[in-house]
Amino acid sequence: MLSIATMLVSLAALSVAMFGAGRLVFDVFNDGGLAKNLDGMSVKLAVLGLAFIFGWGIGLVSIRGFGNLVYPLVINIYAWGCLAAVSVLYIKVIQKLYVQSYDAMRFWAYLIILLGGLFVLICLHLLVEGHDLRPFAIPLLVISVIQLFVIVERYVFTPDAIDWKVVCDVTIFLMMISISALMLMHIGILSPVRDQINSIFLNNGNHNQDEG
Numbered sequence: 001m002l003s004i005a006t007m008l009v010s011l012a013a014l015s016v017a018m019f020g021a022g023r024l025v026f027d028v029f030n031d032g033g034l035a036k037n038l039d040g041m042s043v044k045l046a047v048l049g050l051a052f053i054f055g056w057g058i059g060l061v062s063i064r065g066f067g068n069l070v071y072p073l074v075i076n077i078y079a080w081g082c083l084a085a086v087s088v089l090y091i092k093v094i095q096k097l098y099v100q101s102y103d104a105m106r107f108w109a110y111l112i113i114l115l116g117g118l119f120v121l122i123c124l125h126l127l128v129e130g131h132d133l134r135p136f137a138i139p140l141l142v143i144s145v146i147q148l149f150v151i152v153e154r155y156v157f158t159p160d161a162i163d164w165k166v167v168c169d170v171t172i173f174l175m176m177i178s179i180s181a182l183m184l185m186h187i188g189i190l191s192p193v194r195d196q197i198n199s200i201f202l203n204n205g206n207h208n209q210d211e212g
Contacts, residue, residue, distance in 0.1 A: 003066035006058050011074065013055025018078075020048045021116070022085070028109045029092060052120070059127050064201040072128040079124040083136050086117035087143060090176060094147050097169050098154055100162050107168050114172070118179055126194060137183035144177040 024044060059075065062068045093110045096102055102110070125131050151169045155161050182189060 010059035
């Protein structure tokens with residue numbers, strides 16, 4: 001009963017946080033939306049972050065503490081949905097970079113959005129024991145290759161390109177391909193975090209057994 005209750009609470013919090021994040025992303029890509037909502041952006045991010053962390057923590061208790069076997073399947077679906085969202089956002093960012101109508105504020109917004117999406121994906125990955133990130137890297141690597149072709153086409157074959165903005169294109173490209181490569185290599189960068197999480201619930205389990 002507790003595993004189901006905590007799963008529902010976690011699912012509700014994560015869903016609200018991700019839906020709200022989607023709304024913020026829409027504002028960023030909507031013309032004029034970012035400047036209009038910039039004043040309250042920090043508060044919105046703080047509220048969404050609180051909702052996500054709360055949902056993630058309760059989900060961790062449901063899966064690791066109460067041994068919920070259903071929630072990992074739901075989280076896996078959410079992880080693939082998050083990957084799809086990040087992939088669409090990445091393509092949208094490539095489009096915006098190609099048009100070159102962005103300013104510094106928007107570029108940093110694009111960068112933060114992509115990092116935020118990847119952060120959510122990694123957090124969902126950490127919820128489930130034995131979850132493999134390698135399949136999630138493939139779509140991102142494919143899009144990175146597409147971006148490389150777009151960069152070459154824009155700055156070599158297009159006469160009206162703004163040369164200095166190649167720095168922005170290359171920054172996004174290097175960031176995404178580096179993170180994707182680390183996901184694909186599976187070299188255990190997140191292992192210390194996962195081990196720390198495991199030790200928390202292992203110690204609590206041993207403590208409960210001793211009391212019993």
